Amino acid sequence: MANDGGITKEFLESALKQPIDKFEVKSGSNLGDGYTCELQSVDVWTVGKDEPQNIVIKCYPTNVSRQAFLDAGGSFMIELEMYKTMFPELLKFQEDAGVEKVIEIPAPPMIHGRYISPDERKNLPSPFKAVDNNIIMPDLRTKANGSYRLRDKFVGFDLNHYYLVIEAQAKLHALSWAYKCKTGTDNLTAKYPFLRPKFEKMIKMMQPLMDANYELSKQTIKDHPAQVKAIEYLQSIQKSSGGLYWNFEYGQTALGHTKDNILKRPLPAVENEKPWDVVLHGDSWGNNMMFRYDEQTGRPVEVLLVDFQMSNEGDPFLDICYTLYVSVVPEVREKHLSSFLRVYYDTFTQICDKLSVPYLPGWSWDELNRRFHRAKIIGATMCCTVLPIILKNLDELTNLDSAADAEEQNGNSTDELESGANFFAGLSKSEKENPILKSRLLAVFTEMVEDGIL
Template sequence: MGSEDSPKINITPPEEKVGFSLTKEFLELAFDREVEKFSTKIGTNPGDNYLSIMHAVEVSFKGEQEPQYFMIKCYPNHSERRDLLDQIEVFSKEAFAYQDFLPQLKQLAVEREAEKIVDLSVAPIQAGNVVGIPSKFTLKPWSDENFILMTDIRKTFGFTMADRMKGLDFDHAKLVLEEIAKFHALTWAYKQKNGLDMLTNKYPQFKDTFYIHESLIQDYMPLLDQITANALKLTEEKLGDSHPACKSFKDFVSKDEDKDVVERIKRYLLEEGINEEEVESYLRIKPEQDDNYNREPWLLGTHGDCWVNNMMFLYNDEEPKKPVKVTLVDWQVIREACPTVDLAYFLFSSVRAPVRIPNLDELLRVYHDAFIRYCDALKVAPLPGFTIETLKRRFRRSEIFGLLIGLELLGYALKPPEESIDMDTVKSDQLMDLFATVVDGSDKNTLLQDEISATVLNLYEKGVI
């Protein structure tokens, strides 16, 4: 179909002979339409995407005057990163989310006559290929490459990314929390409709695939040690190493066997759910005894990687512009977990301390009210014992998870754009050396210092650490 001079981009490592180039033939197979012409360019800026590679594609179809815009997500050129993607199965997870599970959720909303209320925003998927799963691409030369082709919602609908350096203000955060609640409520209703105690019983894609991978964790530990040591150094420089919050933080991130950072993170991601008594034992100031407190785990489908780089916003035309819609993207880390894990992940990575700390109760109320509203629309009872008081209690113990994940993500989020790195240009065969280049210099980042020290001080004052 294509000619020798057709424009194309190579999406496989240059040293490998397998895979495919993005050609006219590929696009016509993907869209089942005749392509007049197309052009491609890199789809994201350095610092916006760390696992996969995104290419923006402009396509003119035969007989249509206006071009259409798409994004193709594919494997990076770096062999170690490709191996990581294979091990943690993020492409198969995301393909499953876009092509199977999210459409089921939207259909569920229709069945419950709630589609106008529980209108989950999803980027339209056009085509995809996951190695080992039959598709119309299987018999083609590119059959052993993973990719997802979707509508570019930036060019098509006007969505944009927020500034990861600034973080999200209250209006943005409110919109995101309502969208998270929407997804959570839909997955909870899905479980009830299908009589599922666990989503993972039906869909193994909802199992965590990173923190249970022992060899990856062993490779990851030195980098995490560096990140936590930098965070402690920044906090001590800001507050003074004799400050009780610094002493508490130092003890919190110590290498004692029962306080290992990775082990603590894993306690929030157990397949059977969080052991409330165990994680509350991590708190410096324990909650008051409540014999009526329901410790039954809350388990539903979560996004898993809900931070500012993985969401796109649509704004109104007024001045100053206000966000009116958000679409969550990058469904690569979906997992069944407590909803407070998603909330802590989002609030500690993407809402800076000056906004998050004074508004936390109101932000949790936004989520609580939205979750109740969406469950009501879907004609399903909420999670067992779901009240604003219980949500706050469970979120407080999940602030430990938020802090630990925040330490990892903030080094990336607050890296100045001029210092951002194209990871495919890094000359290293070691995966963790590669990721270490992204957080290099974080011990001198004043924005990072302000954020971490404010968070540590707040959590100390609340008795979390």
């Protein structure tokens, strides 16, 4: 038995290291749930067992344009290394320090993983199959594995969902900071090169998409001139803001831009400010988080972060502002913002105290709020460039493989970078009004204008 991705009995037995009686494969995600890899849900009956083992297999796309995007940033390899290397290290250093109760990583376990690099793929003795690059994990959606599920992205995070999310982000960030302190590691990217961002080529591929999304965002709220002007200002400094927060040179130095002066109403610079660098999730929108619910009340009680393909070492507010301005209900964000930040501050502080490490340089409640305020510009950037894709009308969603195949068949370019750029440029095209997108954009850019960010 096999599917188009190449999942076979032999593959499963090798990966799971168990003899298999039978297995069933079905699609592991719905159209619009994810935008990079393929996900297959597999029920596996091992020999002698009546109940199946429920797993999901994240596979590499076979389309050249989509592969080129993943290869450009090393995304698949990054996620695999997070599970294989980073997470075990974040647990081991606690055990080595004699911590009585280890602080768990808010992420699912990995069962098996493999990555074949682009150079290695060229020399394979047989054609590359999607499943040749794989990450296998428990299927969290099944009852046996906790009945976790996604929050509806069109609804967004309410108070209870986001409290769990920002606490989970604080745990990941604080554990990575404590690890650096305990191991004497000043820069994690030197020790773990996979955490070094490789955004230059990815952004070049995605620039047409980002440009299209800025225009679509302005068109969506065209009857609100102040907010449109805010997007125009954001568009004018997008390269500098991206370079400042994603730690690569994108023109900000030549323009003299800093995180403080890039705002519409600049902040005074803090003398000798030191960066706050931690391990980030990197792609912190709602569909990269799965929730477990209380069976009686229906209230969310736990969250696990998934899809670590954009993880890197950087400013913690990249994760925080991304989620707040892309996935949190606007009214909830406005009403409870201070209490959300307090959860982050208290959780981070408590973990540092428990693990007996110093706080981040200059750590204080006032400093956290200052750095958050200026990082809102990244929340606005992600809102403008991401929301038009994830909140796209359901009847306008694009099958990624079909769209990418069509782009290749058009023969417009044999260059992978240009082909990938053309593919991404078409993802957010829309011919219909989108009231949900409009209300989200208006809420964010009204706040940005009032706060002097844009």
